[in-house]
Structures are given as structure tokens and as C-alpha cells.
Amino acid sequence: MMAGLRERKKEETRRRISEVALRLFDERGYDAVTVNEVAEAAGVAKVTLFNYFPSKDCLVLDAVKDDTAAVVTARAEGQSPLDALRAHYRGMAGLGTGEMDVEGLLTRIRVISSSPALLAGVYQTNMAQRYELATALAEAGAGRAATLMAGQVTAAVTTLQEAFFHRLSTGVPLEEAGRLLEEEVELAFDLLEHGFSSIKGDES
Amino acid sequence: MMAGLRERKKEETRRRISEVALRLFDERGYDAVTVNEVAEAAGVAKVTLFNYFPSKDCLVLDAVKDDTAAVVTARAEGQSPLDALRAHYRGMAGLGTGEMDVEGLLTRIRVISSSPALLAGVYQTNMAQRYELATALAEAGAGRAATLMAGQVTAAVTTLQEAFFHRLSTGVPLEEAGRLLEEEVELAFDLLEHGFSSIKGDES
DNA sequence: GTAAAAAACCGTACCGGGTTCAAATTCTTA
DNA sequence: TAAGAATTTGAACCCGGTACGGTTTTTTAC
Numbered sequence: 103m104m105a106g107l108r109e110r111k112k113e114e115t116r117r118r119i120s121e122v123a124l125r126l127f128d129e130r131g132y133d134a135v136t137v138n139e140v141a142e143a144a145g146v147a148k149v150t151l152f153n154y155f156p157s158k159d160c161l162v163l164d165a166v167k168d169d170t171a172a173v174v175t176a177r178a179e180g181q182s183p184l185d186a187l188r189a190h191y192r193g194m195a196g197l198g199t200g201e202m203d204v205e206g207l208l209t210r211i212r213v214i215s216s217s218p219a220l221l222a223g224v225y226q227t228n229m230a231q232r233y234e235l236a237t238a239l240a241e242a243g244a245g246r247a248a249t250l251m252a253g254q255v256t257a258a259v260t261t262l263q264e265a266f267f268h269r270l271s272t273g274v275p276l277e278e279a280g281r282l283l284e285e286e287v288e289l290a291f292d293l294l295e296h297g298f299s300s301i302k303g304d305e306s
Numbered sequence: 307m308m309a310g311l312r313e314r315k316k317e318e319t320r321r322r323i324s325e326v327a328l329r330l331f332d333e334r335g336y337d338a339v340t341v342n343e344v345a346e347a348a349g350v351a352k353v354t355l356f357n358y359f360p361s362k363d364c365l366v367l368d369a370v371k372d373d374t375a376a377v378v379t380a381r382a383e384g385q386s387p388l389d390a391l392r393a394h395y396r397g398m399a400g401l402g403t404g405e406m407d408v409e410g411l412l413t414r415i416r417v418i419s420s421s422p423a424l425l426a427g428v429y430q431t432n433m434a435q436r437y438e439l440a441t442a443l444a445e446a447g448a449g450r451a452a453t454l455m456a457g458q459v460t461a462a463v464t465t466l467q468e469a470f471f472h473r474l475s476t477g478v479p480l481e482e483a484g485r486l487l488e489e490e491v492e493l494a495f496d497l498l499e500h501g502f503s504s505i506k507g508d509e510s
Numbered sequence: 511g512t513a514a515a516a517a518a519c520c521g522t523a524c525c526g527g528g529t530t531c532a533a534a535t536t537c538t539t540a
Numbered sequence: 541t542a543a544g545a546a547t548t549t550g551a552a553c554c555c556g557g558t559a560c561g562g563t564t565t566t567t568t569a570c
Contacts (some may be wrong), residue, residue: 106567107454108365108517108518108565108566108567111518111565112518136554136555136556137555137556137557138555138556144517145442146520147519147520147521147522148521148556149519149520149521149557149558149559150518150520150556152521152556152557152558153518153519156362156557157556157557158555158556158557160465184502184503208402218430221430221433222426222429222430225429225430225432225433226422226425226426226428226429228429229425229429232461245505246490246493247493247497247502247505249465249468249469250462250493250494250497251464251497251502253461253462253464253465254458254461254462254497254498256461257436257457257458257460257461258454258457258458260457261453261454261456261457264453264454286450288545289450289454290454293451293454293455293458293501294458294501294502295501295503296500296501296503297497297498297499297500297501297504298388298451298498299388299450299499299500300457300501301451302502310537310538312536312537312538312546312547315536315537315547316547338523340526340527341526341528342526342527350548350549351548351549351550352527352549352550353528353529353530353548353549353550354547354548354549356527356528356529357547357548360528361527362526362527362528363526398521451530
């Protein structure tokens with residue numbers, strides 16, 4: 103099949119659109135840039151842009167995903183769902199200190215957190231994840247508490263992510279932010295396992 | 307001041323718009339009804355409608371609110387934030403069995419849960435609540451776990467609400483749904499206090 | 511290499527949510 | 541009852557998103 107010229111071109115176009123969009127949004131603000139401008143700057147028609155990205159916010163949000171439900175269904179035998187999730191996020195936090203495109207990630211975060219519309223999109227994604235996690239937990243035998251647990255795990259992860267991103271965008275060096283994140287992953291899952299009564303009175 | 311004729315008229319208009327909107331949305335679907343139609347059916351211009359409700363979804367969502375942060379800041383001396391919240395929601399669940407406009411509530415729920423746009427609006431409201439609760443908890447001395455706790459309480463309450471509404475809209479009688487809700491409030495707050503390890507293996 | 515089929519692209523026109531603005535209407539108040 | 545403030549209105553407009561028909565590009569088959 104000689105690698106498909108068509109495929110390559112499509113990938114290239116998609117990447118270019120997304121890149122141009124992020125740059126423009128960062129320079130002039132998400133709301134102040136119209137999709138027409140993005141399309142024009144990317145050398146493409148508006149219809150084509152919407153053919154690649156179903157909506158304006160997908161220009162920014164299509165990159166961010168995370169499949170927590172799979173972590174539960176594919177966990178090792180005998181491991182509790184909560185342990186599997188803890189291990190998963192422990193690994194992610196550790197990876198955070200490795201090499202990654204901090205620059206690009208930061209601008210993306212900056213753009214997202216400065217636009218209510220994009221934040222709403224993130225919330226929606228979170229809720230979808232929560233739902234999938236709930237069904238995975240129900241199948242894992244979590245009983246009546248499955249939906250509650252899914253909601254609380256999702257909330258915890260969201261909170262940790264926000265804190266991490268907030269530190270990064272306020273100048274905390276990547277290594278320190280990563281270390282704090284690792285700490286907080288343990289804290290969060292300890293709380294999920296043993297509850298808030300276990301730290302009553304802790305005011306570090 | 308003779309009660310202000312102007313004020314009365316405004317209230318009346320606002321109520322009429324919101325009522326007409328909910329009815330139309332319920333009859334033909336939120337997306338299929340344009341704001342022009344709502345305005346016309348309410349005997350008012352589109353601009354006026356947007357003067358009362360800043361956006362289409364506010365026509366449905368302006369009714370739903372809940373101030374959890376106030377529960378924490380106004381709690382009795384010596385009472386822990388979590389206890390105050392538990393008591394608050396215990397009360398709400400008990401109230402659920404009292405008299406209330408079940409009919410109107412049900413159509414509102416039906417409309418909301420059948421529209422992604424409205425659901426997204428609900429998520430945004432939740433996140434705003436979470437933020438306020440977090441600052442209230444931080445002032446209450448919850449330390450590092452304040453944001454985590456706020457997230458998890460909000461998630462728990464959201465889950466309970468969803469379950470309650472789901473039961474109501476699938477024909478479960480109000481009394482039974484209320485009783486189940488009361489049970490689940492206790493379950494949820496027990497989990498928040500003592501963690502999921504306390505029920506490991508529970509498969510009722 | 512070329513012709514036909516398929517896929518991507520484009521311009522244009524359109525729809526619905528939301529805003530702006532100046533003019534017209536309605537209530538208040540003196 | 542007249543001045544003045546608040547509300548309402550129509551019309552024009554912007555932007556995100558879709559529908560449609562026609563044009564270009566890539567593939568595939570001969």
C-alpha cells in the first residue's frame with residue numbers, strides 16, 4: 103500500500119490546523135479568534151476545518167484523553183480496582199518528570215483555563231469518563247457503591263490534575279511539580295481508601 | 307411604595323417566559339425549539355427574552371441552585387464540616403418526601419437529561435459549587451485536603467442527585483425514591499468519612 | 511499511461527444563538 | 541399632567557455550524 107499519500111496529507115493537514123489554532127488562541131484569546139481566521143491561517147476552507155474537527159473547542163481539546171475504565175477492567179488478578187487505579191496514576195505522576203513537550207502542554211493549559219467554553223468541554227469529558235468508570239466498577243463487583251466510587255475517583259484525579267497544571271502555569275519547575283503530584287496521588291488514594299476521618303485535625 | 311407595579315410585571319413576564327419555554331422544550335425537544343419560538347409564544351421580543359435570561363440554557367437551569375459553601379461556613383461550633391454537610395443533605399432527602407411540585411420537577415429533569423447542552427450547563431454549575439466549597443473548607447482549616455474533599459463531596463452529592471432523579475423519571479414512586487435517597491446519603495457520607503476499604507467485599 | 515471511481519476540498523448560502531443600537535413604549539414621580 | 545427613568549422592540553449584525561453542488565486530487569484498474 104506504499105504508506106498512503108492520502109493518509110499522510112490528511113495527518114499533516116490536521117496537525118497544521120490544530121497547531122495554527124492553538125497559536126492563534128494563545129496570542130489573541132480563544133473567543134477573539136474566529137474559526138474563519140483559523141481556517142484561513144491554516145490555508146483551508148471552513149468546511150474542511152469542520153471536517154477534521156467537529157467543533158471549535160475540539161481544536162484544543164481533541165488532544166486530551168484518559169481511559170480510566172480500561173485500567174479497572176484490565177487490572178491484575180486479585181488486585182482491587184482502587185489499587186489498580188492508584189498504581190496507574192502513580193505511574194503517570196512519575197512519568198511527568200520524564201521528557202515531554204512542556205512548552206506545548208503549557209500553552210494548551212493556558213488557553214483552556216482562560217476560556218469558560220473550553221473548561222465546560224473538559225467537564226463534559228470528565229463526566230463521560232466517570233460514567234465509563236462506573237460501569238467498569240460495577241462489572242468489577244463494586245456493588246451499590248460503584249457509581250459513588252467512580253464519581254469520587256474522577257473528582258480526585260481532576261483535582262490533582264488541576265493542582266498540577268496550576269503549579270506549572272505559575273512557574274513551579276516541572277520536577278518539583280512532579281514530586282508534589284506524586285505525593286498528592288498517594289494522599290488522594292489514601293483518603294479514598296480510609297476516608298477523611300483518618301486525617302481529622304491535620305493542618306500541615 | 308405600593309409594591310411596585312413594574313416589579314410585579316417583570317416577575318410575571320419572567321415566570322411566563324420560563325414556563326412557556328419549559329413546556330415547549332418538553333413537547334418538542336430542547337434543540338428543536340428556537341429561542342425565537344419561545345419568545346413569540348411568550349408574547350415578547352427576542353431581545354427581551356435575552357434580557358431576562360442571558361442564554362438559552364438559563365431558561366431551564368436558572369431554577370436549580372444549591373449553596374453548599376454556606377453550609378460549611380455557617381455550621382455549629384465544634385461541628386466538623388463533613389458532619390454539617392451530612393446533616394444538610396440528610397435534611398434535604400427527608401424533605402424530598404414532603405410536598406413539592408413533582409410534576410414540574412420531573413419535566414424539568416426530563417428536559418435537562420435529554421439534552422447534552424443542558425447537562426453541560428449542570429456540570430458547570432457543579433464545578434462552580436465545588437470551587438466555593440473548596441474555599442469554604444480551606445477557611446474551615448481542612449488544610450491540603452480541602453480541594454480534594456470539596457471535589458469528593460460535590461461528586462457524591464451529584465451522584466446521589468442523579469440516582470434520585472433517574473428513579474423518579476423511571477416511575478419509582480416519590481416515597482420510595484426518597485427513602486432510598488436517605489439511605490444513600492448515609493452511605494455516601496460514611497464512605498467519605500471511612501473510605502472504600504471499609505466496605506471491601508460488600509456486594510449486596 | 512490513461513480513464514474512471516472515490517475521496518477530499520471548496521464557495522456559497524443558510525440556520526440559530528446572541529449582541530448592538532437607536533427609537534418607541536410604559537411606568538414612575540413630582 | 542409633564543419630565544424622566546426603565547423597559548421593550550425591530551432591525552441589522554456577528555459567529556459557530558450545516559447543507560449542498562461542483563471542482564480538484566488521489567487512487568485503482570486496465
